[in-house]
Amino acid sequence: MKFEPVKNNILNKISACWISERELALTFNQALDQDLATEGMPRILNARVRRNISQSRHPDDAKVVLGANCVHITWDIESSARKLARESQTILDQAIQWLGALLQEEANKSSDSSANDLIAKKILITTKYGDAAEISHDLEKIARENQLTTAEILQRHLATTYVVAFPGFQPGFAYLEPLEGSPKIKAPRHETPRAKVPAGAVALGGPYCGIYPADGPGGWNIIGLTAMRFLDPTNGRDTWQPGDLVQFVEEIK
């Protein structure tokens, strides 16, 4: 399978919108992995594309942050205000081309099977689960919302293999997405986020699982506590990457 440089059908899948003076939201019209699947790329590429985007540098040195279905590019207002005022449309068009080229590059790689291997680690996370007052503050809430027992929720959570989908929230945090076919747990976020969630809290939010890297506010549902952290303090980088696999293991009491 061969692809031309940035095909229109890739570009057509990205919409762009300025959401402040300096922040441009590039949104994938469908979920990114569905999009790429239609390009004939295997699902695992989703992780590689995300890894590639989260590590890429924008030509203007603008900040690139990945969301679930979007990429936001934020320019430094101090150095770019005049350019942003003068060349909004050009900047927007170039950003679509830039992201399209990254996706095209991945599409091209997928036709070369030797470049198709994603080196992924499997990470076991030993976690304490306990009573509502001390550790698993929201386990009963989640059980009620799913009409299951707390034991059944934990059983589903522990039976799930998660994939590191993309970084975000704070350094050391990643959105962990259940692998396809995993048992489902509904976990709507709190109506008002808590002012303080402890560091190491294992929590569920929407379809995702995550580990709070530091004490701070948060709206996810706390179900456990781990001592493991995923930030290398020597270089400030995350120690996991999109595509890595994660399995939670209950710490023996």
Next chain:
Amino acid sequence: MTIEIIKPAASMLPQRHPMDPWAGRILHLVLGYNADILECTLTGPILRATARTILAIGAPEGALPYPVWEPIHLSAGEELDLRKLGGCSRIYLALASDSTSRPSAPMCRVAAGSPLRASKSGSIELSWVADDALFSDAAFQLLAASDRRGLRYAAATQVKGGREIPPEPMTYGAVQLPPSGNPIIVGPDGPLTGGYQRIATVANTSLRNLAWQLPGDQIAFSKISREAALKQVLNLEDALVRDLLPC
């Protein structure tokens, strides 16, 4: 250092990402680029000069019994009491490089009446609104559970809550609407991404107004176009050239 701290501020941080994104730029033009700048929150410090010292304060006009946005000369032994921040939540304190070394540039003061001289206002302009149905021009009150990570507001009247979204990037000034209907404005130390619906973005020049808000203060949102918001940024950029007078 030619300053000793008699009593520290409640919180005193060197700022790479200040709540008022313009304060650092202005104070660096006032005192020179090697000035050190601290963001003091809730109370300021009591300082005493141990030798001849030059410093400058960034704060809304009238908040302190000292001149703001211009050099203040202290002689040895002189004290500056910044504990009471007259109705605002933070100030910026710039200390000129050691008086034994030469200042990096001629010192300046900000001209009277310049837009660079901030004033406290609860009027917050939005340079982007996602959905007019979720926009409210009602008053919102700042809650005490606010910090540099997020400014939490309570709606004075019931406001329709937002929905959960697939996580998307957040930046300083993003307005999130959790299902409760009480908005949160993401602060400079806020999360990189979030899953509460982002309904708007605060215009860059209105971030200055957020910086001074105290718990209990009220704000109201209004909408402006992105073009108008950029024009306001460029007006302040022009003022950085026009309104800094040598002294």
